[in-house]
Amino acid sequence: MSQPIVVPVALGARSYEIAIGPGLLAEAGQRISALAPKARLAIVTDANVAALHLATLTASLDAAGLEHQTITVAPGEASKSFATFAEVCEGLIATRVERGDLVVAFGGGVIGDLAGFAAAAVRRGMRFVQIPTSLLAQVDSSVGGKTGINSRHGKNLVGAFHQPSLVLADTQVLDTLSRREFRAGYAEVAKYGLINDAPFFHWLENNWQDVMAGGPARVEAIATSCRSKAGIVARDETETGERALLNLGHTFGHALEAVTGYNSARLVHGEGVSIGMVLAHEFSARLGLCSQETPSRVAAHLATAGLPTRIDQVPGGAGTAGELMNAILQDKKVKRGKLTFILTHGIGESFIANDVDPSAVTGFLEEKLAGAGKLGA
Ligand SMILES: NC(=O)c1ccc[n+]([C@@H]2O[C@H](COP(=O)([O-])OP(=O)(O)OC[C@H]3O[C@@H](n4cnc5c(N)ncnc54)[C@H](O)[C@@H]3O)[C@@H](O)[C@H]2O)c1
Ligand SMILES: O=C(O)C(=O)C[C@@H](O)[C@H](O)[C@H](O)COP(=O)(O)O
Numbered sequence: 001m002s003q004p005i006v007v008p009v010a011l012g013a014r015s016y017e018i019a020i021g022p023g024l025l026a027e028a029g030q031r032i033s034a035l036a037p038k039a040r041l042a043i044v045t046d047a048n049v050a051a052l053h054l055a056t057l058t059a060s061l062d063a064a065g066l067e068h069q070t071i072t073v074a075p076g077e078a079s080k081s082f083a084t085f086a087e088v089c090e091g092l093i094a095t096r097v098e099r100g101d102l103v104v105a106f107g108g109g110v111i112g113d114l115a116g117f118a119a120a121a122v123r124r125g126m127r128f129v130q131i132p133t134s135l136l137a138q139v140d141s142s143v144g145g146k147t148g149i150n151s152r153h154g155k156n157l158v159g160a161f162h163q164p165s166l167v168l169a170d171t172q173v174l175d176t177l178s179r180r181e182f183r184a185g186y187a188e189v190a191k192y193g194l195i196n197d198a199p200f201f202h203w204l205e206n207n208w209q210d211v212m213a214g215g216p217a218r219v220e221a222i223a224t225s226c227r228s229k230a231g232i233v234a235r236d237e238t239e240t241g242e243r244a245l246l247n248l249g250h251t252f253g254h255a256l257e258a259v260t261g262y263n264s265a266r267l268v269h270g271e272g273v274s275i276g277m278v279l280a281h282e283f284s285a286r287l288g289l290c291s292q293e294t295p296s297r298v299a300a301h302l303a304t305a306g307l308p309t310r311i312d313q314v315p316g317g318a319g320t321a322g323e324l325m326n327a328i329l330q331d332k333k334v335k336r337g338k339l340t341f342i343l344t345h346g347i348g349e350s351f352i353a354n355d356v357d358p359s360a361v362t363g364f365l366e367e368k369l370a371g372a373g374k375l376g377a
């Protein structure tokens with residue numbers, strides 16, 4: 001077997017490893033067999049990933065003598081729905097997988113969140129393995145046990161914390177990911193620098209092209225991101241405090257995803273996060289919490305990497321301030337009706353701000369929407 005980078009996620013009885021490196025898909029059978037000998041597997045995937053990579057996975061499972069069945073759903077954010085969740089749960093039950101068997105989430109973050117939630121629910125909890133195939137899933141969604149689906153009222157509003165038993169991140173499968181989806185995942189990579197690691201953000205400013213091109217910086221960026229997330233999750237598994245930092249840019253980003261109807265053709269999660277992170281930095285500057293140069297530097301880097309950074313870049317428009325506020329008021333960080341935002345004192349100096357004045361946010365969004373289209377808005 002290959003010698004991947006291994007990042008531990010230390011959660012006591014729920015601890016697991018993230019293995020990162022090229023060629024892991026072809027070793028999945030051996031690695032899963034070592035974790036759960038003779039388990040039966042229910043693979044949940046989407047049609048894009050199935051067409052490109054399912055044969056490699058199933059060949060590896062066959063070679064290890066692991067019995068498996070596959071449930072395939074439509075690609076895209078719209079699959080994080082009640083209807084598709086029901087389809088996946090019924091599919092799992094129909095395969096007669098037992099509690100001791102394994103669900104395998106094989107795809108991007110949509111599949112990880114959907115299949116992970118189904119694994120949390122079916123038979124009141126089954127073990128599951130994450131095999132993330134998008135950059136976003138390898139650096140973020142496959143780690144930490146947040147699973148769930150969307151509501152028409154907002155993102156990820158129905159779900160569970162349910163940790164995987166293993167994460168296998170085969171970096172080679174990223175070669176088939178579209179440029180747009182790769183860039184979307186890059187927004188979450190940059191997030192780790194912006195949260196608490198200014199040297200990493202600086203490193204990304206110098207190495208982003210190598211990350212995009214699949215040079216040595218790519219695996220390094222994935223491993224650094226996973227170490228950062230694993231550390232935060234180990235200290236605060238269920239987001240009672242520090243973990244909320246991982247939500248940098250998400251309060252605005254999730255609202256943009258909700259108003260665009262979870263339509264991946266218009267906006268994907270990483271793009272919403274990119275715009276949301278710039279807005280969070282601009283809002284921080286507006287409140288006098290950081291210099292005016294900080295949001296400019298963040299926006300410049302994300303734009304250079306090919307990401308949208310402004311609200312007027314949402315195809316079909318970003319709705320009204322009222323519509324965005326409706327989604328923001330459904331955010332899971334709201335406490336007794338008060339908004340929580342992740343704000344910043346500078347690059348890598350993010351902090352959790354409780355009790356943010358909703359009228360200040362509304363005013364800020366109204367200005368952004370009114371200025372949309374004007375240079376520097
Ligand atoms: N649970 C968490 O902690 C967490 C963290 C971040 C994001 N998320 C969630 O993750 C979702 C976004 O994940 P995503 O960006 O991976 O989206 P996604 O799952 O929709 O994948 C993006 C697209 O790429 C395709 N794809 C995936 N792997 C591929 C490959 N190797 N080659 C070719 N195509 C491939 C998919 O079919 C899809 O069309 C959102 O729903 C977001 O809320 C969850
Ligand atoms: O793992 C976390 O914690 C995160 O916040 C990671 C985010 O990138 C991710 O999008 C997450 O799903 C958002 O969580 P939510 O609790 O706001 O739904």
Ligand SMILES: [Zn+2]
Nearest residue numbers: 188250269273
């Ligand atoms: Zn995210």
